[in-house]
Amino acid sequence: MVSFNYSTTVxxxxxxxxxxxxxxxxxxxxxxxxxxxxxxxxxTVTDIELLGVYLPVVHAECNYIEGAxxxxxxxxxxxxxxxxxxxxxxxxxxxxxxxxxxxxxxxSTHVFINQKTSKPVRxxxxxxxxLKPFFNLNKERQ
Amino acid sequence: MVSFNYSTTVxxxxxxxxxxxxxxxxxxxxxxxxxxxxxxxxxTVTDIELLGVYLPVVHAECNYIEGAxxxxxxxxxxxxxxxxxxxxxxxxxxxxxxxxxxxxxxxSTHVFINQKTSKPVRxxxxxxxxLKPFFNLNKERQ
Amino acid sequence: MVSFNYSTTVxxxxxxxxxxxxxxxxxxxxxxxxxxxxxxxxxTVTDIELLGVYLPVVHAECNYIEGAxxxxxxxxxxxxxxxxxxxxxxxxxxxxxxxxxxxxxxxSTHVFINQKTSKPVRxxxxxxxxLKPFFNLNKERQ
Amino acid sequence: MVSFNYSTTVxxxxxxxxxxxxxxxxxxxxxxxxxxxxxxxxxTVTDIELLGVYLPVVHAECNYIEGAxxxxxxxxxxxxxxxxxxxxxxxxxxxxxxxxxxxxxxxSTHVFINQKTSKPVRxxxxxxxxLKPFFNLNKERQ
Numbered sequence: 001m002v003s004f005n006y007s008t009t010v011x012x013x014x015x016x017x018x019x020x021x022x023x024x025x026x027x028x029x030x031x032x033x034x035x036x037x038x039x040x041x042x043x044t045v046t047d048i049e050l051l052g053v054y055l056p057v058v059h060a061e062c063n064y065i066e067g068a069x070x071x072x073x074x075x076x077x078x079x080x081x082x083x084x085x086x087x088x089x090x091x092x093x094x095x096x097x098x099x100x101x102x103x104x105x106x107x108s109t110h111v112f113i114n115q116k117t118s119k120p121v122r123x124x125x126x127x128x129x130x131l132k133p134f135f136n137l138n139k140e141r142q
Numbered sequence: 143m144v145s146f147n148y149s150t151t152v153x154x155x156x157x158x159x160x161x162x163x164x165x166x167x168x169x170x171x172x173x174x175x176x177x178x179x180x181x182x183x184x185x186t187v188t189d190i191e192l193l194g195v196y197l198p199v200v201h202a203e204c205n206y207i208e209g210a211x212x213x214x215x216x217x218x219x220x221x222x223x224x225x226x227x228x229x230x231x232x233x234x235x236x237x238x239x240x241x242x243x244x245x246x247x248x249x250s251t252h253v254f255i256n257q258k259t260s261k262p263v264r265x266x267x268x269x270x271x272x273l274k275p276f277f278n279l280n281k282e283r284q
Numbered sequence: 285m286v287s288f289n290y291s292t293t294v295x296x297x298x299x300x301x302x303x304x305x306x307x308x309x310x311x312x313x314x315x316x317x318x319x320x321x322x323x324x325x326x327x328t329v330t331d332i333e334l335l336g337v338y339l340p341v342v343h344a345e346c347n348y349i350e351g352a353x354x355x356x357x358x359x360x361x362x363x364x365x366x367x368x369x370x371x372x373x374x375x376x377x378x379x380x381x382x383x384x385x386x387x388x389x390x391x392s393t394h395v396f397i398n399q400k401t402s403k404p405v406r407x408x409x410x411x412x413x414x415l416k417p418f419f420n421l422n423k424e425r426q
Numbered sequence: 427m428v429s430f431n432y433s434t435t436v437x438x439x440x441x442x443x444x445x446x447x448x449x450x451x452x453x454x455x456x457x458x459x460x461x462x463x464x465x466x467x468x469x470t471v472t473d474i475e476l477l478g479v480y481l482p483v484v485h486a487e488c489n490y491i492e493g494a495x496x497x498x499x500x501x502x503x504x505x506x507x508x509x510x511x512x513x514x515x516x517x518x519x520x521x522x523x524x525x526x527x528x529x530x531x532x533x534s535t536h537v538f539i540n541q542k543t544s545k546p547v548r549x550x551x552x553x554x555x556x557l558k559p560f561f562n563l564n565k566e567r568q
Contacts (some may be wrong), residue, residue: 009456009458009461009462011454011458011461012300012301012302012306012457012461012471013300013306013308013454013457013458015300015301016195016297016299016300017296017299017303017354018198018296018298019220019301020198022296022297023169023173023198023199023250024167024169024170024173024202024297025168027165027167027169028166028245028437028439031166031437031438031439032435032437032439033434034438034439035497036435039497044497045438045496045497046496046497051247054160056160056162056165056206056209057165057206058205058206058207059203059205059206060165060166060203060204060206061201061202061203061204062201062203063200063201064198064199064200064202065200066203067198070301070471071461071465071470071471071472088453098204108165109205151316151319151320152316153312153316153319154315154319154329154442154443154444154448155315155316155442155448155450156310157436157442157443158439158442158547159438159445159496160438164438164439166439170295171296172292173295173296174295174297177295177355178293178294179295181355187296187353187354187355188355212300212324212329212330212443213319213328213330213513243459260332268307295508302480302482304482306461307449307453307457307482307483307534308450308451308454308457308486310455311449311450312450313452315449315450317468338444340444340446340449340490340493341490341539342489342490343487343488343489343490344449344487344488344490345485345486345487345488346485346486347484347485348482348483348485351482358525363438371567394519416428
């Protein structure tokens with residue numbers, strides 16, 4: 001398991017007419033969070049792309065439990081629970097700083113595609129090497 | 143069933159580094175599409191809010207099959223399949239103009255909440271009256 | 285002079301905590317408006333890019349006179365007043381449908397750059413040919 | 427003078443088809459930067475709004491010198507040069523971390539308005555009290 005806590009603040013740009021964060025904005029927070037998670041294990045998205053692959057999203061979802069407000073300080077708890085075979089699945093839970101109540105939960109699923117052919121490919125070896133130490137390989141092999 | 147085809151064009155603002163529409167942007171397209179769907183049956187979101195309720199999203203999801211490109215003309219096929227009892231569920235499918243291939247499909251689920259208490263409430267009578275003619279009531283009652 | 289009236293509607297995605305359109309959103313409306321202006325004279329941005337040039341913004345500004353509200357139907361009046369020599373300047377004025385009061389005015393200035401070198405270049409001949417019929421050449425030559 | 431260096435990272439959400447930050451995104455960075463500047467002198471926007479005023483933007487502009495790229499770490503140098511009499515003017519300059527070259531410069535001008543009447547008002551006393559210590563009052567009085 002690889003996890004990362006991404007911190008962000010809610011600004012006017014994020015808030016809608018109901019006075020809460022607009023629903024699509026969480027997907028931007030998720031992207032920032034997963035980018036920082038990968039960077040935290042020395043695996044930048046830029047590096048991944050230099051290997052000739054992209055990591056597009058094939059599925060994304062979000063559950064909205066309670067609306068975050070202007071100037072709230074949020075933490076996006078971000079987790080990769082399984083070493084990707086073909087699909088990379090990332091889970092998110094948004095809480096306020098110093099608070100355990102989940103405001104929003106979500107998930108994104110990514111595939112690796114060849115930049116030239118746009119065809120799905122296995123995760124590059126270099127990516128797996130960086131991720132592997134965080135997973136229980138015995139469990140993965142079962 | 144109530145349905146509406148919302149047309150939009152892809153601009154630079156929507157495109158990311160992969161040259162395709164950024165994943166969260168579809169949720170903005172969905173919002174525009176459902177707002178126009180409701181307006182098409184003489185039910186603006188502004189009118190609904192004047193009844194003292196909000197219609198926040200409690201769940202949203204999206205499947206990304208093929209990326210839309212810059213200056214693509216898109217249609218967001220938008221459907222309410224069931225008269226809402228508590229939750230309003232809206233389905234979306236994004237295609238290019240003159241093309242049946244679905245690039246993206248998605249769904250949003252909404253609840254009606256009282257603006258003052260933030261508690262869930264039943265859909266206002268005025269909303270149901272506008273929606274009812276589009277649904278087979280016998281089927282709804284089963 | 286080339287002009288175009290671009291129509292758009294204000295959605296939740298555009299509105300901030302003050303209940304008016306968030307200030308940066310007008311720049312997205314401007315982009316859509318100028319893209320449609322160019323398309324209206326048979327000059328798509330995609331076509332321009334296929335000539336090997338990009339049209340990045342070097343300056344943009346906006347004056348906010350009155351805030352547009354949710355579900356307002358807006359027109360972005362978009363004008364190119366001079367045939368570009370090096371810089372393409374575009375003016376914008378946002379009004380509500382059926383209303384002459386300007387809510388927002390703005391301007392964007394663009395240069396043509398070579399996609400490979402990123403150096404500024406003269407506007408491609410094909411671009412000038414499409415624009416020319418709309419300008420008084422005698423005046424331009426003075 | 428009050429100044430603040432706001433740090434941010436460029437994500438996919440910010441990048442457009444040219445591979446650089448989309449022009450309107452800088453205005454979002456500016457908003458985050460000025461919100462953090464005010465918070466740094468113990469003056470949150472939320473506190474200002476609780477005094478019954480809003481701080482809408484009346485003018486905003488941006489000069490684009492060089493495009494920021496994906497995963498660039500940026501600093502938005504943010505400065506209030508004068509104690510506001512009626513208008514609050516804020517200057518911005520965006521640089522990469524560990525680099526003095528300005529990629530983008532900008533300015534936003536704000537007025538204080540009464541939330542109920544939407545009429546311009548003088549800056550609230552509580553706002554001026556927080557800002558005053560950072561300005562040379564003799565110079566201000568000239």
